[in-house]
Amino acid sequence: MSDRIATLTFERDIAAPPDAVWAAWTAPAARAIWASPAPSVTVEFLEADTRVGGREISLCKVEGQPDIRCEISWLVLEAQKLSVNAEVISCEGKTQSVSLVTATVTGDDARSRLSVTVQLSSLAADMEAGYREGFNAGLDNLAGVAERTMILQRTIRAPRSAVWGAWVNPETLPQWWGPDGFSCRTSRIDLKSGGEWLFDMIGPDGTVFPNHHRYHDIRPESRLGYTLYAGENGPKHADAWASFEEDDGATRVTLGMVFATVSEFEEAKGFGAIELGHQTLGKLDRFVTAE
Structure with a gap:
């Protein structure tokens, strides 16, 4: 099982102030805009409550494939600075992975850096490659949203x-x-x-x-x-x-x-x-x- 435990890091320098980056990362309306990693993927939000103790549930849909369910539980939210959430990915009722996601935002009135660390435990299969691909695409989308927020x-x-x-x-x-x-x-x-x-x-x-x-x-x-x-x-x-x-x-x-x-x-x-x-x-x- 140890070969399915990984720590992944992602960073983006974004031409937007921290309040816009934080809103893009946490506000349900903004998350719905950038959540899809590719045009072929539809993300349907079933629940979204961004507060400590709240949760977000979404379905990732690709034609011809079973839906992927993502459930997020928000653990820490320090506005414009730090968020921590637990994330569980499942498919057809079977848990695929569990992760702890920590995000920090720093910057000034013109630019920000978003740093995301994912502590990943793959359960049903090795999810590391999929996580890297999904987070890289999602954060690229997020940067574009933040820059027009x-x-x-x-x-x-x-x-x-x-x-x-x-x-x-x-x-x-x-x-x-x-x-x-x-x-x-x-x-x-x-x-x-x-x-x-x-x-x-x-x-x-x-x-x-x-x-x-x-x-x-x-x-x-x-x-x-x-x-x-x-x-x-x-x-x-x-x-x-x-x-x-x-x-x-x-x-x-x-x-x-x-x-x-x-x-x-x-x-x-x-x-x-x-x-x-x-x-x-x-x-x-x-x-x-x-x-």
Whole structure:
């Protein structure tokens, strides 16, 4: 059995700050984007709860082959620094491997290094080659996702239930959404998994910006995931999520967006999307705390 025990190491230097790399590594919406190691592989997430004690369950599917089940248990999460998780791989009810995965993130405002160590025990067969191939492909994908990810955060001095309620109430969301001076004109809104929000954002000068959000992952008072389109059924703009964490009586809100391409991400930064996004979270803060 000793010849089936291996320690594998992987490193990537990524042109993105640590918060973007950490989000790509841990946020369920981002993990779903890069998880597939090849176009022929489909990854279906059955469960995703990224917190200490939480777990992630996914099925790796290749046409004509039995599904591979991956179950992750999160053991340590130190934001933007360190994660440790246990991973069990099985196929047709038989455990193939067990591993301990440790990831560290270091860097500055422009670049990061992601270091991953996998302590692998192969059970049904020697899994080392498959792990090397899978992790190398996945981390290459992750680097591409991180380099087009925008992360915005704000701590709001209000209970999580109040902040969540302002976001998922169809009456209140249009009241605060958007940067300073912008308003929303809603055509239809259904804030649930499988629902959508079709609306126009109207700028201070009257310019109309068509928007279409499609919601696919809503976990009460925890997170919501959605896809942004430029108008009804228009071009995809970004995959996005918002998460809500208790923080000593307050609520830490994280808004993440993975743009369709790096060029679109750079273009968004160029016209001030980061500043405008912070204005939006500021409006949410004022809306909730004024109540």
